[in-house]
Amino acid sequence: MPSLFLDTERMSNLTSGLGQVCLNLGLELVRQQPPGWEITFLVPKDQVGVFGPSAKYIVASRWRRVLHPWSFDVWHSLYQGSRFLPQRQSKLIYTILDLNYLSMPEYSDARKARQKRRYQHAIDQASVITTISVYVAKDVKRQLNVPPTTPVEAIYCGVNTPSSLPTQPPTIKPDKPFLFFIGMMQPYKNVHTMLPILKAFPQYRLVLAGPDKPAYSQQIREQAQQLGVADRVLLAGPVDEATKWWLYANCDALLFPSRLEGFGIPVVEAMAFGKPVFSSTLTSLPEVGGDEAFYFSDFEPNTVVETFRHGMDTYRNDPTMPDRLRAQSQKFSWAAVAADYWKLYQRV
Known part of the structure; x- marks a missing residue:
């Protein structure tokens, strides 16, 4: 045997x-x-x-x-x-x-x-x-x-995603439309480069979930303060499963500009909910996001803002895109x- x-x-x-x-x-x-x-x-x-x-x-x-x-x-x-x-x-x-x-x-x-x-x-x-x-x-x-x-x-x-949302209420519930990031808060995750989106789109909050490195969290707070968007950045820390899935289901988009990923599970999880994903072009992420993700060609503020603007316009004007995103997630x-x-x- x-x-x-x-x-x-x-x-x-x-x-x-x-x-x-x-x-x-x-x-x-x-x-x-x-x-x-x-x-x-x-x-x-x-x-x-x-x-x-x-x-x-x-x-x-x-x-x-x-x-x-x-x-x-x-x-x-x-x-x-x-x-x-x-x-x-x-x-x-x-x-x-x-x-x-x-x-x-x-x-x-x-x-x-x-x-x-x-x-x-x-x-x-x-x-x-x-x-x-x-x-x-x-x-x-x-x-x-x-x-x-x-x-x-x-x-x-x-990647596993729930067929229905947990009944447990989320511990975090933003009072405005929000963008979402989840993962270890370390410099290579590159989240600070997303802050210009908040300045250009004042209707949004940015929820950052996951264990953090205090020095990098402080860098994000300081840059947010300089841009005048600190009141719309929520560093949530680790979140429970019910809250995580609620945030995916209710965000307007996932921002995942990481410079270093072996795979990139949050990309698949967001796509499973039919949500648009904005990703870096680096390491493994184009393999996972495929043709359905939107990619930052660089992280200059103008590039970041215009990539987000174009992507959200494309998503809102294409009623078939949520289904294509879900289909991409099902490959994993x-x-x-x-x-x-x-x-x-x-x-x-």
Whole structure:
């Protein structure tokens, strides 16, 4: 009986994007499990049983990172930072979500070099490397040494959206039409470049949701103050699921000008609600937004304002666009991701 092992240890934080990737992919893999296969999940103690009774479970612990007796036919590490790698003969599938760590200015060269060595160690063991976008696949080949016989394959991320809005009331409910951004508030997210839109369109508020880096949040506040729009910028911090979906459903548009993304889940989530998306042209985002997103060619204030003006006019004058946006979002389903991975597991 072929055996499959999946490192889903990062379900220790189910509010994180990685925790949700582990949970949703695991659930769908079990649902599509072919006859004769055995699946074992590495999980935090409180998640034993989450994938149902047909699966097997190993509880993750720190000492098992360096010493474990496990042997499986296929071993899938679901993210590039995993410390759990096979010590015995297993076919390793090594998934790299992004190499953003290597580009962060807040980390020293020495820290980046240590992390790069960890990535390289896993690559040297891997039978197949998978990434969540073509951009990341190219970046892996550019920054790391991939053996010529090791395939690098892009299997896009899946995205779940609710079929109906939660009944729980939102914790944030702007009193004016609003634009929306969600994600980690860090400089590479580039949100400060969107503030000229508020100056040009005084009817709007801008809601920024997600954990923040205090220095960058302060930069946004200071620039908003200089432009005279500080009273219309709401730094909401992390929001619960009910509030997140309400904000998507009720915003006029998503602004996502990030300079560095392995995939860009908010783009898909906004499109699932038929909302226009304004994105950068950088890294993976054009792969996800496709022909239906509006793109900033640069981030000069005039370009940002005119791109937004043109995009909103186009959206309002095209009654078919919301349906096309929803169709674009449906290309990124967990069912499709799991089906692609089962083909890969069986091949290796």
